[in-house]
Amino acid sequence: MVLRGASAEAQAGLREKLDAAAGADLSALGEDLIGAASVLRAEPGLRRLVTDQAVDASAKGGLVRQVFDGKISAGGLDLVVDAVGRRWTTTRDLADTLETLGVVAVVKSAGADSARLADELFAVTQLVNAESELRGALSDPTRSVGDKAALLGSLLEGKTLAATQRLAVLALNGSHRTVVVALDEYQKIAAAVKDESVAKVRVARDLTASDRDRLQKALTAQYGRPVHLNVSVEPDLVGGMRVEIGDDVIDGSVSSRLDDARRRLAG
Structure with a gap:
């Protein structure tokens, strides 16, 4: 905001x-x-x-x-x-x-668990995005907020920090366009509290721990502040990765290069 x-x-x-x-x-x-x-x-x-x-x-x-x-x-x-x-x-x-x-x-x-909180908020976002039935239930205007909160609670209880569950329930209150938009905003706030930027990283195959570490260090050096990685695996990218930080987009995915080549051949 x-x-x-x-x-x-x-x-x-x-x-x-x-x-x-x-x-x-x-x-x-x-x-x-x-x-x-x-x-x-x-x-x-x-x-x-x-x-x-x-x-x-x-x-x-x-x-x-x-x-x-x-x-x-x-x-x-x-x-x-x-x-x-x-x-x-x-x-x-x-x-x-x-x-x-x-x-x-x-x-x-959340204190020392603030990094875990940011990761859990991202995991909840991925869960909602991946499960169409859950996404539909959480956006159903005929269901009460209490009912939706109980549904989320049944999924998160004992698996996440109390702060994560509270913010996930808050995302249902309608002050943002969708639950996913709200959760995305809360992730940014969680990162900002730690003076970090959030990088959305899309890859065809999951990164190893050493790959994540190298990418995080490179982005931190480039942007001059700590960068928190939100990594999502999307096989449609074929290979490479796409990184979004704020308005900046670094697209090194194979699918993007193939699209580029098709446009040039067609043009």
Whole structure:
């Protein structure tokens, strides 16, 4: 999620405050912020009021305290009050930012397991992409979010970190276009928390551990920051690999070269 103008400044300020929350229960804080974001999305009148620059900041803070007092922690409430006192470019940016900060808090709660968390989120994404029945069930508008969450829970329970399961369930809330898009965004946030970039690597055959290590080191040197690899095996590539980092694409796949040759022969 890319914010602009006042919203970008507000998000940066709130992120600094979240990072400074020493000793906080980050998992619980994440739940608080995600829950507050959900309420603001569900109540457009409340959302418009607390983002209205014509309304005094202290009045907006007082209203937020009335709505959320006793429902979220004191630390979570302080962050939400701080958020409504800031300027926002659009009304939806407030809820989106609170959700993003909630995801950051959940990621940070994984501590030393943050690399495992990123790998597990990618594995869940691959599972959803590979299983058409699961993908259909998770996108079925006639099924409740609770039902979908129970389905995911039955698949992930005892196999992943608690943070992974929480973010997988959060992906069902509809703030992103699809579950896969949400999970992809959460992977990027998890990498950003560790000051990493995410490289999507598509290969015809799985890479060995030494190949992965060499590729990771080469990309890290090229981009000047650590790079987390998400490797997917796609036999249709025939050979070679395709690497995507942000807007950059490095395509050394055989299928791409064959397509190139066909175009030249046809042209």
